Amino acid sequence: MSTADLSPARPFHDGDRRLSDLAATSRLLVALDVDGTLAPLDDEPMRVRLLPAARHAVTDLARLPDTFVALVSGRTLHDLRVITEHTDDSPWWLAGSHGAEYWIPGEGEPPRDEDSTTLDRRDALRQRAEALVESLPGAWIEPKTFGFALHTRLADTEATGSAQHAVDDLMAAEAADWRRRTGHDVIEYAFREEGKDAAVRLLRERTGATAVLFAGDDVTDEDALASLGPGDLGVLVGDRDTHATVRVPDIDGLAALLLRLAELRAQPGR
Secondary structure, three states: OOHHHOEOOEEOOOOOHHHHHHHOOOOEEEEEOOEOOOEOOOOOHHHOOOOHHHHHHHHHHHOOOOEEEEEEOOOOHHHHHHHOOOOOOOOOEEEEHHHOEEEEOOOEOOOOOOOHHHHHHHHHHHHHHHHHHOOOOOOEEEEEOOEEEEEOOOOOHHHHHHHHHHHHHHHHHHOOOOEEEEEOOEEEEEOOOOOHHHHHHHHHHHHOOOEEEEEEOOHHHHHHHHHOOOOOEEEEEOOOOEOOOEEEOOHHHHHHHHHHHHHHHHOOOO
């Protein structure tokens, strides 16, 4: 993704015509990132939980006819279910690992058949990465279904640079075919290529959606935002150059937008 393709998004306002048009579509998919979008970032990733206002908004939307809510995250499916307090009877669709794992209402998680050689390679590289950063305060490796992530939120500038260079050098030498993603104080390495654009595409197909709203805060959300069509709406949580059409300042701002969408969609005769 070239930064030359990005531009500022306009601030969202309550009377935005795009939201009214979206509310009127026959089958609506609302696909949302989680960390930084529905839930505040935390130094301890598994402590993250959806803000009450955000949970209320997505719950209201999921109750409406022909309206599908999907949470699309870089987290593993297991961790995504934990932090969102997702239960087996939930109407929310889930896409974990940037769209390489799914949980589908009424079906659960489709089976996967990963090659044992690939998984052994994943484990060996993760162990080597752990050894490289174990002496660097605040840097740590998170196991992922399809690779691992280097976290440096708690590390100082020197330790961060040392950890990133060490692990980048390892992966360049041993796994140059893996996909590398950067996020908020994290670098993720994965042997699967899927991005959130693939997740939105599959979810659109499975739900038969005639329009999509996608919201996210991080650069890892730009694949999905860039993939949206003319009848869709991309929302950035924050303020930076983006493929999104509109922006909101924070999680509460997104919750207000989603609640307004639910109100418009629930109106009689829409």
